[in-house]
Amino acid sequence: MPNSQAIDIFYDQPMWKSIRAHGWQLQQCDDCSEYRYPPAPNCPRCLSLKSTWKPISGKGKILSWVVFHRQYFENFPPPYNSVAVQLQEGPIVVSNLVGEEPKGNWIGRNVEVTYAEDPAIGTVPKVRLVK
Numbered sequence: 001m002p003n004s005q006a007i008d009i010f011y012d013q014p015m016w017k018s019i020r021a022h023g024w025q026l027q028q029c030d031d032c033s034e035y036r037y038p039p040a041p042n043c044p045r046c047l048s049l050k051s052t053w054k055p056i057s058g059k060g061k062i063l064s065w066v067v068f069h070r071q072y073f074e075n076f077p078p079p080y081n082s083v084a085v086q087l088q089e090g091p092i093v094v095s096n097l098v099g100e101e102p103k104g105n106w107i108g109r110n111v112e113v114t115y116a117e118d119p120a121i122g123t124v125p126k127v128r129l130v131k
């Protein structure tokens, strides 16, 4: 007998669809309002299975960063950076900072989401400094 609360194994597809449309959405828990990232069938805070996809602000702050000077992946010729960004909505996402790089300390700098086309995986979210 099928479980009435069967988990949709494609639960992350709405996020990728929203990213392709340049309007990144994340799940917000219907019971406690926590935003989920990465997408998940249940809430990491209250374990609720109920959520609604909501557009995010696209604004955040750099929590940590690194510049790689060695090639690990074909699509990422060095040097390239990787940043951990805390979104205004709470979740921490890892991405690449594009455009102008901060002078001095990167931590705490305000960033916003932008989108780029990756030949291997399609549209991906990146971040850039907010002036």
Ligand SMILES: [Zn+2]
Binding pocket: 029, 030, 031, 032, 033, 034, 043, 044, 045, 046, 047, 048
């Ligand atoms: Zn919750």
